Amino acid sequence: MRDFDAVVFDMDGVIFDSERAVLECWLELADKYAIPNIMEPYLACTGTTMARTREIMMETYGPDFPYDEYAAEASVMFHERYDGGRLPMKRGVREILEYLKSHGKRIALASSTRRQTVINQLRDAKILDYFDEVVTGDMVERSKPEPDIFLLACEKVGVAPTRAFAIEDSYNGIRAAHSGKLRPIMVPDLRPADAEMKELAEVVLEDLEAVLAYLL
Structure with missing residues (x-):
């Protein structure tokens, strides 16, 4: 690992x-x-x-x-x-969360979405309990690409940013994680990784299954 x-x-x-x-x-x-x-x-x-x-x-x-x-x-x-658990989850979500939890790693969420929506969606998908901390856009003054949300997430789980991976799909998210000195992993969604993203991210991977294999 x-x-x-x-x-x-x-x-x-x-x-x-x-x-x-x-x-x-x-x-x-x-x-x-x-x-x-x-x-x-x-x-x-x-x-x-x-x-x-x-x-x-x-x-x-x-x-x-x-x-x-x-x-x-x-x-x-x-x-x-x-609503009600119908939002499709990405491939490999439960597997990577289960692996991290079983190996004693701290797990946080840093989403720009407002808190109640985040909590509802995680709860409906039955994965809320995996997260030690949930930090949302309405808890910080500056949004991504500023690093505030990632720094607060690290603070709440008691881990130095340099000891944390950040998994992101968006350009603003990768910029924020890199600025905060976390280790960004990009899993592109709607936009492929461009030259800037490849430079800022530690690695660009296809999906969360590939992320789990990378962390092993």
């Missing part, structure tokens, strides 16, 4: 296939309301908080863009489809 004390997981796009699910909702809205080029700003929002997402969308489409109305509609669509 590699020498480390903790693993800090992102949630959306790492634990759950939720970024793709939310994207599908926004693509439907884009078609319904003729919103142009939704993919580019949506991808720029991955890994950020709700507040930063709103800023990016308003910067992209201008001050008259009815973001709040569209976001509320997208939220209703998402929850109708995926």
Whole structure:
């Protein structure tokens, strides 16, 4: 086994296939309301908080863009489809959590999503009890790509950042983990690793099964 004390997981796009699910909702809205080029700003929002997402969308489409109305509609669509444990999990989630827990490693979650949503989704998937600490976007002032959320997660589990892996799919998440001096592992979801990501991440791997094999 590699020498480390903790693993800090992102949630959306790492634990759950939720970024793709939310994207599908926004693509439907884009078609319904003729919103142009939704993919580019949506991808720029991955890994950020709700507040930063709103800023990016308003910067992209201008001050008259009815973001709040569209976001509320997208939220209703998402929850109708995926609440109650229906949100698909990524391959290898239970296996890596079980392995880390059985080998005495600290496990934290660092998600930019608001806390109640995170807790509900982890509980519905019956994996909440694996996590020693859950840190969310509404618990820190600055969102990813700033390192605050990862540093708080490490503080809460009592582990130095340099002794923790961070598993992320988003560019902002990898930037945040690297800035915080954790050991970033990128598992790409909607966006493949570019040259910057390959430089910032310790390794880029296909899925959590590959991550587990890497940690062994």
